[in-house]
Amino acid sequence: MTIGLSRVAGAEEDISLDELRLAARNHGLPLEALRYDVTPEGLHYLLIHYDIPHVDADAWRLDVLGRRYSLDDLRALPAVTARVTLECAGNGRAKLHPRPVSQPWLDEAVGCAEWTGTPLAPLLADLPPDAVDVVFTGADHGVDRGVEQDYQRALPVAEALREDVLLVYAMNGRPLPPQHGYPLRLVVPGWYGMAHVKWLCSVTAQDHRFEGFQQAVAYRIKQEADEDGVPVTRILPKALLAPPGFPDFMTRRRFVRAGPVLLHGRAWCGFAPIAHVEVGVDGGWQEAKLDPPTDPHAWRRFEHVWDATPGDHELSVRATDAEGRTQPVDQPWNRQGMANNMAQRVPVTVRP
Template sequence: MEGEQLPEASSQADERSRLVVVKHEPFNAETPPEALAAARTPTPSFFVRSNSAEPELSLATHRVTVEGAVEHPFTLKVAELARGPLRSLPVTLECAGNGRTSMTPLPEGEPWQQGALGTAVWSGVPLAEVLQRARLKPGALEVLVEGADGDASKRFARALPLAKALHPDTLLALEMNGAPLTRAHGAPMRLLVPGWYGMASVKWVTRLEVRTQPFEGYYQRERYIYDRGDGQAIEPVTRMQVKSLITSPAEGTRVAPGRVVVQGMAWSGERRVVRVEVAVDGGDHWRAATLLETPRPSAWVRWAFTWEGAKAGRHTLRARATDEAGETQPERAPWNRLGYGNNAVPVRVVEVG
C-alpha cells in the first residue's frame, strides 16, 4: 500500500508546481493562463479546489457504501469498478466561484480570478449503473454523494436530483486524461457531473445514499447558493452558465499592428454554444467569431476571430457567447453574496505596436 501511494504523491508534487496557488491549506490553485489555451487541460495544470485537507485513499482497498432508499444496499469495491469498461467524455469543469474577484462589491470566499477552469477527458462508470445494481425504491428523490474530506460535522457532501444522477453522462470517474485520478483531483474515485459547476463533482467519493427527503447539509444549504441579498428566493447553484474566455492575445502581451488573431473558449453547462462574438474597443459593435469545432454539450468549444487593421496603441477586446437556448453572456453578472456564477463578458486590454 505504501508502494502504491508513492508514485501518486510524486506526480502530485509535480502537478502543484504548475498551478497558480490561491491557498496552501487546504490546497486551492488555478490553471495557469497558458494551459487554458489548449483544447484539453493537462492534469498537472488542472485547477484544484478543495474545501478541506485532501484524504489519502487507496484504489486497492477503498470501498463505497451504497445505501438509503434502495432494495439492495451494498458495498462497492472501487478497484473492481476501475477494471472497466469505462465511458470517456470530454468535460469542462468550472468552479462556481471562478471570476469572483471581478464581482463588485467583492464577496468573501476564495479569490478566484479566471483560472478555476479546465477541460479534461474523464473516464468512469455511469452513476446510473451503480444505482441500478442497488435498485431504487419508489419515492427516491435525490442521490447524496459524500466525500471523505472534511470532519464528521462538515463532511463534503452534495445531493443530486434523481434525473441528473441517472443521466448516462453522470459518471463515477476513475480516470482523467487517460490516467488514474490524482489525489488532488479526487483519487481513487470522484463524481463527475457534466454541465454543472464543480461543487457537484464530489471528490473522494465514500458513500452514496438514495434519499426520499431533501438533503440539508452545509455544502447544500449554506454554500453553493445564489443569495442575491435582495429578498429574492435563494436558489441552488447548479448548471454552468454560458461563458467565454479570451486566451490570445494573452494578458499583458504586445502584438504587432495589422492582423491580430483573437482566440478563446466558450461553454454553457449542459447546452451547446451556438455563437461567439467579439467587440474591438468599447461600445456595442459585435462581430461573429468562428467556432473551431462542432459544439457539444458540457465541453468548451474553441473559437477564433480575425481582427483586421489593428492600430498601434492600447485596445480592448471583449467576447460574448450565446447558447442554443438563446442565453447570452451578460456584460455584468448579477451580484450574489457568496460570489458564484460570474459569467460576465471578458475584457482583455491589449497593447498593439
C-alpha cells in the same frame, strides 16, 4: 447549531491573508493553456475545500445503496471516456464589488479533461421508488462557517440517473491524481464543479430534499445573508480569450504588434450547446468563427482575426447558447459570488 454568515468585504477592504492562503493552495488554469483541446492535469483548475485525504486504494470501498465496491470492481464494469468541461461555481468572484470573501477567483477556474469511469445509473437499479435525492459523500472533512462536516452534495434522482453521470477513476488516461479525487470522483457533465464530489466514499438515497451545508447554505445565489436563495446548478454560457501577444509581468496587460492578430479561445455552457461567440474591440462586436463541436460537454474553440492598430484597446468576448442565453457585459452581484459569467475584458497595447 449556529451557522456563521458568508462575509462581504468592506468598500476599502484589501484581499486578506486568509484569501491569499486559499489562492496559494488552489489554482486556476493559466489562460494560455486554452490552446489545448484537453487540459493537461497539472494545468486544470483545482479547488480543495479542506485537505487532500490520504486514501488507501486497496482498503477503500465505495458504498452504493448498501452495496460495497472495490476499485477493481468498478474498473471491471463498462467503461466510458468523456471530454467534460468543469468550471468552479465561484469563478469571477474576486471581480465583484463589494467582494464576497472566499476563494478569490478571477477568470481561470476552468478546465476540460478526458474523464474515464463507469456510468452511475446502473448501480442505482435498486433506488427506492420514493427516493427524491441521491447524496454523495466525500472523504474530505473540515469546518465551514463553524459547521464540522464531510463534504456532501446531492442530485435530484432524475439528474443522478442520467446516462452521462460517471464514477470516474482516470483523468486524461491516467489514474486520478490525489488532488483531483483519487481513487474515485463523481463527474456530472454540465454542472458547476461543486457537484463533482471528489474522494467519493458513499452514495445514498433519501425520500426528501437533502439539506446538508454545501447544498442548503453554500452554493446559493442570493442578495441578503438571511435569504434561502436559489441553488447553483448548471453552468451558464461563457467564453474566454487566450491572451494574445506577450504580458507585462505584474499587471498581465497584453502587448501585440500592429497588423492582423489571430485571437482564439474556448466557449462552453452546461444548459445548451454554444451557438455563437462574439469578439469585442473597444465596445464593437463581431462574430467569431466556431470550430466544429467535439464531445457534447467539451468546450468549443473559436477564433477571430483582429486588424490591430497602434494604441491602447480593450478586447472582450461573449458566448450565446442555442437557447438564447448570452453572457452579460456587466455582472449582476450576488452575496456568495456564484455563477458569474460576465464578458471577459482584456486590456491590450498595440505597438507599431
